[in-house]
Amino acid sequence: MALGVRGMRVGMWTDPEHHTGCTVVLPPAGTVGGIAVRGGAPGTREAAVLGPAAPNEACHGVVLCGSSLFGLRAADGVVDWCEAEGVGLALAGGRFPIVGAAVVFDVRSPDMRRIDREAGWAACEAATEDEPASGSVGVGTGCTDG
Template sequence: MTHPPPSAAGAITDVAGIEVGHFTDTRRPTGCTVVLARQGAVAGVDVRGAAPGTRETDLLAPANTVEQVHAVLLAGGSAFGLDAASGVVRWLEERGIGLQVGPGRIPIVPAAVLFDLYLGDTRIRPDAQAGYAACDAASRQAPAEGSVGAGAGAVVGKVFGADRAMKGGIGTACVEVGGIRLGALVACNAIGDVVDPDSGRLVAGARTLDGRALLDTRRALLRGEPPRRLVAGSNTSIGMIATDAVLTKPQAARLATVAHDGLARSINPAHTQWDGDVLFALGTGASGRTADMMVLATMAAEAVAQAVLRAVRAATSVSAGGLVLPAARDFGA
């Protein structure tokens, strides 16, 4: 089966005011991805996983003071990867971008990380220099997808052990309704399988004992096959949606919540105690128009689900850390 090229379904960079840049460290592999909103964007967040790794998420609560962010960072490296946000802050500060506080400007950069330490030397992880480099690479062009940036070391389908899993990645998509655009960017490192919600077909996930076919984690668990004991937080899908609609902060928070429906449609199981799933929502307001929240919510879930599918379909196989992990393309998915 063939699939459309990454540009066919659009990208989060189709949303005015949004830029994306990757840094990929091929030594392990690992990396980070930054989404820039140089003019600022109203933001919200919803943390659904039970083992998250985050930075600056409390300030996004609707009742709290700060209204806008200037970038969002997604990174591998587990808790170590949060260091990459410091590089993003420095890059923005050097360009005079940030919240005016007294005599200076403070860039507001929330971040979320995923666990990708199964692959190779755990001492190699995104740092401040990596975050800075991702900013240098940022542009309005459609970002690369698959085994790059925050998705470089992503792995999916680990319920029955990492040795029976497959390669994850990062993907993007964009939906347009009535002249309003909403894009998504997701780094998929889920413990569960990835499923095409339109067809119900398995795309990537846990493999059979011989490694030659997809197992179907949902059905395996329901028939009583015991899951492998896992380390909490050793999974996680992280990402964001962005729209050019004018949003209030409470609306951004609500869109971050409903965007998780896209994870639940395309990942099974999702939001487990072993995942740290986090989604941000950004509103650039660049269209100058408001939109019906029911429509935006539907667009958000759709864009996230499509971004997850593209993340694994664009991924490439990897051999690192004693693991040999095929990709969805190797199974014709």
């Protein structure tokens, strides 16, 4: 049971060579989300839709990514994956997945790898209901403290 929630799936994509990665959380159907944005330079996606003032109907995924603001591209891959799987709000134009995202600053050099939509898709493909690994994997790959 991932994160102690039945039906919750977690997947990770890790690039150990470039010290970056992303972690995707795919909640069970019927999950609503919430977000609190903090910090001096937050990088987020769908924060308004998942915020406390929004009429939040659903949350189909959450992506935590490295590569600073460039990492938000991983959310495109998660949205594409959810749509391909038939996950999202059913509207006249098709399925519209609500996928929130936030980034960490793990940029260490000018030649860093920038996370892309393929990383988000790969993390979705790797998602399981098993308890996720911790440490230097997924979004934690390039994180430091202090």
